[in-house]
Amino acid sequence: MARKPRLEVEGASYHIMARGNERARIFHGTADYSLFIETLRESLERFGVGLHAWVLMPNHFHLAATTPRGNLSRWMAWLQTTFTVRYNRKRGRAGHLFQGRYRAELVDSDAYATTLVRYIHLNPIRRKVGGRREFVGGMQELKAYAWSGHLDLAGIRAKPPLPLDKGWQHYWGRSGKETTRGYLRGMKLALGFEPESWNDVVQRGLVAGRPEFVDQASAHLKKQKNRDAQTWRRPLEWQKVRKKLETALQKEKSPALKAWVRTRILGEKGVEIAREMGYADGSGVCQAARRLEVRSKQDKGLTKQMNAYRQLSIVKN
Numbered sequence: 001m002a003r004k005p006r007l008e009v010e011g012a013s014y015h016i017m018a019r020g021n022e023r024a025r026i027f028h029g030t031a032d033y034s035l036f037i038e039t040l041r042e043s044l045e046r047f048g049v050g051l052h053a054w055v056l057m058p059n060h061f062h063l064a065a066t067t068p069r070g071n072l073s074r075w076m077a078w079l080q081t082t083f084t085v086r087y088n089r090k091r092g093r094a095g096h097l098f099q100g101r102y103r104a105e106l107v108d109s110d111a112y113a114t115t116l117v118r119y120i121h122l123n124p125i126r127r128k129v130g131g132r133r134e135f136v137g138g139m140q141e142l143k144a145y146a147w148s149g150h151l152d153l154a155g156i157r158a159k160p161p162l163p164l165d166k167g168w169q170h171y172w173g174r175s176g177k178e179t180t181r182g183y184l185r186g187m188k189l190a191l192g193f194e195p196e197s198w199n200d201v202v203q204r205g206l207v208a209g210r211p212e213f214v215d216q217a218s219a220h221l222k223k224q225k226n227r228d229a230q231t232w233r234r235p236l237e238w239q240k241v242r243k244k245l246e247t248a249l250q251k252e253k254s255p256a257l258k259a260w261v262r263t264r265i266l267g268e269k270g271v272e273i274a275r276e277m278g279y280a281d282g283s284g285v286c287q288a289a290r291r292l293e294v295r296s297k298q299d300k301g302l303t304k305q306m307n308a309y310r311q312l313s314i315v316k317n
Contacts, residue, residue, distance in 0.1 A: 018102035050165030108209025
């Protein structure tokens with residue numbers, strides 16, 4: 001079966017889901033959940049991804065995220081590969097951890113943000129029994145489930161384990177308290193009906209959105225082979241960020257720091273910039289970036305420099 005195409009453009013939002021290989025269990029306890037959260041947190045910073053909702057279930061996970069840099073595939077490849085390596089090393093195992101390719105549906109947030117967030121955060125109490133979906137718990141059970149972003153949007157957890165992007169929170173209210181009340185109101189209301197099926201709103205297996213949004217996505221897919229700059233949502237903000245970073249790099253004297261910014265933040269491939277930067281091949285660029293990250297753990301001055309570039313890379317909502 002042919003793989004479904006990916007629509008990767010700056011500012012696109014997605015529902016992402018991945019299962020354990022052969023639907024086997026991934027998370028066996030707190031240590032496994034915590035390892036994934038740590039790896040996911042690192043990936044959000046590394047690839048500039050905005051996370052809106054998340055849940056980790058024993059044999060799969062769901063994420064709702066926006067990619068201002070249009071780098072879905074690079075982000076997910078790094079997240080799944082890095083977690084698998086760390087997980088295998090910790091457990092003394094080898095081989096694949098995830099089942100095939102992750103799912104990623106493009107989302108029209110103005111139409112489906114609240115539906116998607118509810119769908120993700122209600123996962124711990126949603127079951128399919130006899131061909132029919134139903135809830136096997138309520139708000140108290142959700143409150144007791146630690147491996148989800150529900151506790152953070154509900155204002156229950158004081159220190160979120162993962163940073164939630166605020167770009168979608170206006171869908172529930174204009175202020176912090178109003179957003180929390182609106183979110184909780186929607187969750188409680190959903191519990192009074194048969195569980196929503198996300199698959200029912202996904203069209204062509206790829207897009208959840210209004211007709212005009214689906215048409216726009218289809219048009220972009222037809223142009224996928226053309227790698228000219230494409231835009232989606234919030235593209236101008238990322239273009240401004242890119243320009244600021246490129247301007248700052250003109251004054252940067254460290255080749256290794258330049259390599260790190262261009263690969264880790266700007267998302268350029270090592271092979272594409274190797275000769276320009278004086279490296280023999282792409283692996284040299286990537287190794288320089290990795291060595292810099294290792295050195296930064298002992299060098300506060302270097303860490304400060306890297307954080308300054310990270311601050312420049314933030315896309316404002």
